[in-house]
Amino acid sequence: MHIAAYQIILITIYAFIAINDSLISNTLTQPAIAGMIAGMIMGDLKTGLMVGGTLQLMRLGIAAFGGASVPDYFTGAVLGTAFAVISGKGAEYGIGLAVPVSLLMLQLDVVARFCNVYLLHAIDKAIDQMKLNRIPRLVLSGSLLWGLSRAIPILLMLLVGDAAVTTITENMPEWLMNGLRTAGGVMPVVGVGILLHYLPTKQYIPYLLLGFFLAAYLQVPMLGISIIGVVAAMIVFKRDSEKISQVQNVTTTGTFEGGFSGDE
Known part of the structure; x- marks a missing residue:
């Protein structure tokens, strides 16, 4: 199956809106919701729910405390669902592809946060100089950059197809992939432990x-x-x-x- 242009556009727009929604309600970025919506766009709701639901279990107990970043299971759910439908290999293939993608996308989360810190300092400077007209533009710029941090990678990966993503993950050093797998396995345990500590x-x-x-x-x-x-x-x-x-x-x-x- 080949992905249509309108499907790429819809998924990219959804990614942009959802990641900005994470600053308010954190609903649209839940892996189960992301997989469901991506599955509806791709025309295979069942696969989307299977991929998103599995990643949702991995995400339970994980939260970004302070400046910490966590695996981007939202992007993993979207791309895993899309590539599972495109390849026709089923949800298992999408889940296997989504996990390393989620770990790799963690770095872009750090870059997006860094850009917003720069804009925040610019806002502080505008306040000190009483240039209040600049503040709304800077705030909207932060929202734009935050949305593009997910929309652009998802757009590029959908354009190049699942073969490129598979090639990247397969050619990574084994020690790095083992480290990512270990971190991905430990993080849910740590997250659940933190929840149990406060409950x-x-x-x-x-x-x-x-x-x-x-x-x-x-x-x-x-x-x-x-x-x-x-x-x-x-x-x-x-x-x-x-x-x-x-x-x-x-x-x-x-x-x-x-x-x-x-x-x-």
Whole structure:
């Protein structure tokens, strides 16, 4: 299958809009959403959901804290879906191609952030010099550069085709690819560890052990564990709500004696 010109244009426009949306809602850049939209444009929604959903699992627990950058699974989902449909090799091929692309695109995220830092200093200088008319243009320039940081690479890769991307990844040194694979495998673990550190994990250790037991020993699929997690969350929510109601009832019905007009 050959990609049509209108498909290239639509995917490029979507990439530009989505990466700017990540500064506000971070919805359109979710790999599952990106794979779905790319699949709709390419005419294969199923493949898009499979590629995007798999990358979404890799992205869980990963966040760009401070100035840190993370693998660009958004671009990986878009290009992986597009190339999976073009090649006709299925979602497995798209996922295999999307992972190294996500790791390589990490560097362009750093470049885009660097450009915006330069513009930020220009805005500070304009404020010091009271040249307020320059500020809107500089802000819009930052948004333009941020959008082009994903739109241009995606446009170029769609134009040259999947063969060029495969050639680049296959000709990279083995030690570098092993390092990228190791980093890609460690990052989700680190991200989940950070989330568990900030969540009230100690209160829900039995549920964590239950989920581990179901996954490791009974081989329950992820969907089944998710359903059990929803049921557990509903039980905990109902229990906590009943406790709050009991406390409120005691507070409203209790009587206080002594003092002046019962104020003690």
